[in-house]
Amino acid sequence: MGKLSFNPNSNKGSILVIVVILVPIFILIVGFVIDIGRAFLYKEEINKACMIAAEEASKCIDIEAAQELGVNRLADNYSDIVYEYFYKNYKNVADCTINDLNYNVIESIDNPRYIEVYCKADIRCLFLKIVSIDNITIHTKANGRLRRIK
Amino acid sequence: MNSGYWRSYTAYRTVDTSHWETRTRQVWVDTSYMTSSGYWRYYTEREWVDTNHYEYRMVWVEDGFYTAPLHGEVIIDKSPKFIFTKWHKDKNNEECCMEMNLSWKVDNSELLESEEEKEIVRIYIYQDIYRFDNKGIEKVIIFNEDISPSAEGSINTITWFDYSGSEDSILHVYLYAQNGESAHIYFSNPINGFRSINLNSQGSSSDANIWLGGNSYGKIEF
Numbered sequence: 001m002g003k004l005s006f007n008p009n010s011n012k013g014s015i016l017v018i019v020v021i022l023v024p025i026f027i028l029i030v031g032f033v034i035d036i037g038r039a040f041l042y043k044e045e046i047n048k049a050c051m052i053a054a055e056e057a058s059k060c061i062d063i064e065a066a067q068e069l070g071v072n073r074l075a076d077n078y079s080d081i082v083y084e085y086f087y088k089n090y091k092n093v094a095d096c097t098i099n100d101l102n103y104n105v106i107e108s109i110d111n112p113r114y115i116e117v118y119c120k121a122d123i124r125c126l127f128l129k130i131v132s133i134d135n136i137t138i139h140t141k142a143n144g145r146l147r148r149i150k
Numbered sequence: 151m152n153s154g155y156w157r158s159y160t161a162y163r164t165v166d167t168s169h170w171e172t173r174t175r176q177v178w179v180d181t182s183y184m185t186s187s188g189y190w191r192y193y194t195e196r197e198w199v200d201t202n203h204y205e206y207r208m209v210w211v212e213d214g215f216y217t218a219p220l221h222g223e224v225i226i227d228k229s230p231k232f233i234f235t236k237w238h239k240d241k242n243n244e245e246c247c248m249e250m251n252l253s254w255k256v257d258n259s260e261l262l263e264s265e266e267e268k269e270i271v272r273i274y275i276y277q278d279i280y281r282f283d284n285k286g287i288e289k290v291i292i293f294n295e296d297i298s299p300s301a302e303g304s305i306n307t308i309t310w311f312d313y314s315g316s317e318d319s320i321l322h323v324y325l326y327a328q329n330g331e332s333a334h335i336y337f338s339n340p341i342n343g344f345r346s347i348n349l350n351s352q353g354s355s356s357d358a359n360i361w362l363g364g365n366s367y368g369k370i371e372f
Contacts (some may be wrong), residue, residue: 055346064241067230072358098225111358138225143349148342148359149314150282 017072022129031127037125039136042096046119047140049090054117054144057103072146074109083119095124098141099137114145153210205311220268220331222256223299224370226323228339232365233345236310243308250275250292254325269299272326275307279315279341288313292321299328314343317362333372337365 060078065071082103090098100120107113122135227250233275234246252275258267275292321339326332340362 051348055348058344059344063234063238063246066361067183067232067234067246069239070232070361072360072362097329106353107357113358115355116353134214141351143351143353144346145349146307146346146358148344148358148361150316 027127028130031125031130032123035123035125035128035133037137038095038126039138042121042123043138043140046090046096046098046121046138047142049086050117050119050142051144052089052139053082053084053086054103054115054142057082057114057117058115058144058146071110072112074105074112074115078105078115079103082115086119097124098107107134114143117142117144119122167171180261187355210256220256220295220325220327220333220372222254222333222372224255224323224325224333224335224338224372225251225253226335226368226370227251227253227308228366228368231360232363233311233339233341235312235314235341237343243358247308247310250307250309252293252307254302255326256301258301267301268331269301270297270303270325271299271328273305274326275305275322277309277311277321277338277339278319279311279313280318281313281315285313288315311341313341315341334368335372336367337368339365 057078059072060075060081062071062073062075065073069139083101086101092098098119098121099117102118104116104118105112108114118139118141120137120139122137124135128134128136205292229249233248234240235247236247238246240246252273256268256270261267272295274294276294277290277292279288279290281288290309290311293305293307297303297305315336315339319335319338319340320336323335324332325335342361342363
């Protein structure tokens with residue numbers, strides 16, 4: 001007949017197995033949270049730059065046409081203003097790559113209801129690489145419009 | 151012998167039984183009395199005091215004469231048509247402004263005999279800007295100077311506006327002749343201003359704003 005006895009040292013193996021399984025999962029969760037948080041931070045920063053670019057571009061009117069004809073028409077260089085003010089307000093960092101910066105004038109240049117500035121960027125992941133996720137792609141968009149003071 | 155008999159008869163006589171006697175009764179004794187009390191005080195009231203009277207006074211009487219009113223022609227040439235505040239840049243990247251040329255020509259053809267030729271001696275130009283959001287009226291003096299007397303002439307002004315204003319904003323031009331006669335010309339001159347805003351993701355379905363204004367040249371006869 002066998003002898004029943006409780007020996008704590010006999011559980012060492014099972015704890016080790018649990019630790020080996022849980023620690024990577026914990027690291028993965030923490031890494032996921034960190035990488036997603038970084039992506040949101042970058043998205044916020046890029047969105048801010050898009051907002052400023054959209055605002056400044058919407059102010060870029062053909063002032064000569066406005067003064068002489070009273071029309072509200074976008075100047076030819078409004079697209080340059082989009083890029084100029086975006087990059088003035090976005091600090092380029094290695095972890096974030098701007099893949100696409102685009103704009104769209106809603107209605108027409110002769111009747112610009114508003115300007116839409118769109119940006120797509122890749123944020124390099126730090127921890128999610130473990131599970132073969134190298135980048136998180138973010139999309140952001142901002143609208144700007146000119147308004148007469150009234 | 152005495153004979154006779156007794157017979158009755160009626161006799162009247164006055165019996166005075168009156169006398170004094172003391173009786174006790176209640177009677178009303180009136181002890182009330184009239185009294186007045188008070189004091190003197192000062193008071194103020196408005197009273198019309200008629201001071202009309204006849205008097206003789208010396209007055210200085212100038213010799214008067216009939217005169218023809220000021221007639222002529224004013225040309226206002228404003229540039230640009232649509233005015234913007236100085237906070238915006240024009241095509242030369244300079245502050246937006248309003249340039250105005252005012253020229254006048256007094257018509258002295260209908261002067262009366264011995265009447266002096268009329269000349270413009272002073273010009274006063276200002277603008278009342280009716281600001282938005284009930285922020286009041288901003289008065290901008292554009293020109294307020296004596297000029298060398300002339301029946302025909304012109305001036306150029308440049309004005310920068312700090313505030314935008316509605317179509318109720320009026321530009322006033324006064325031309326004064328040497329004897330005090332004046333001509334007043336005024337017209338609507340709104341001042342434009344703009345800013346940019348961010349919209350939500352829905353954007354906007356309303357068209358772009360148009361600008362206020364439009365008068366750039368005016369020829370006025372008075």
